[in-house]
Amino acid sequence: MNGFARFIATALLTAVGASGALAQAKEWKEIRIGTEGAYPPYNNLNAKKELEGFEIDLGNLLCEKMKVKCTWVVQDWDGIIPALQANKYDVIFAGMNATDERRKQVDFTAVYSKTPIWAVGPKNTKSDDISPAALKGKTIGTQSSTIHANYLEKFYKDSDIRLYPTQEEANLDLINGRLDYNVADALALADFLRGQGKDCCRRIAEVKRDDAIHGAGVAGAVRKSDTALKELINKAIAEAIADGSHKKLEDKWFKYD
Structure with a gap:
């Protein structure tokens, strides 16, 4: 695990705490994830109109760790935050950088990617x-x-x-x-x-x-009221970084280090 990964994993596990996250897990049986489907290698619709990419695999992995059902919703980029606020889905995984300007409208999970x-x-x-x-x-x-x-x-x-x-x-x-x-x-x-x-x-x-x-890096966006969901996702991200499964997805999808 590199220095950035160790820093993120340690900070997340400290901030979230296993007991608090697990206590909330039963309240989320299904998580709807919004994505653009037009920004490879993060997310993309392939020739068969199937979603693929780093964030698609990561979202499915996190849902496995959270023991919840994943449902994906494709949304045009320009309306992606308004659709979250309108309850079309619960979290955005769409190559979105966590900026101060966007924090006025949504809250962000831990950063899971930061590139030049x-x-x-x-x-x-x-x-x-x-x-x-x-x-x-x-x-x-x-x-x-x-x-x-x-x-x-x-x-x-x-x-x-x-x-x-x-x-x-x-x-x-x-x-x-x-x-x-x-x-x-x-x-x-x-x-x-x-x-x-x-x-x-x-x-x-x-x-x-x-x-x-440009903000801190790419993260998931949730409604400001969904603090329990954010904590649940943060714990899953920390686990994915700690056990190396996050790195495996990076190696699969990111040909540029």
Whole structure:
């Protein structure tokens, strides 16, 4: 177990406490999990319209540890928090970063993934400089209502920021030459560069994280009133990290360390 995993596992087990979590477990017989189904390798609908990805496997694993039934609900990203608040499901596992802005609406479980942020572009891009000055007048794409959109809109005011309903649509516009750059989570873009984008595009540079915008990392989102559910999920995450099953899922789905 690496240092980050030990830190998360120890903090979770200390904060939650086995007795408190187990006392609440009987109240949750079924947990409905909302996801986008369009953000590989975190979550995706395959050719058979079946959900797959790191978060799908992780959610199912956590439900096994919590001894509850899992039901998955696919929801467009733009409405994913409103649908949680409208009781369409109980927790969101959708590559969502735990930011201070989102904490105004929801509560977050422990972080279960934290990765760099990349800017990618055409292979013939000559410079790796992605500073706001260097990208003045350039077209930069990313998914709307994300930390990446917030970051670009704050720091790249002199660039042409183009927002898309899904990351896949932004990727397609990059392939087709309608974008100069694309910004997203490194895992999602590494997946893209091994697949559709392998012939056209390359990693240009890593985007410097801004904690106020990018948050602590990817976590599950729950309604603020569901504190018992959050504690139950936190205990299961801690167990998955401690017993190595979380790492196995990372190794399965994340080809970029």
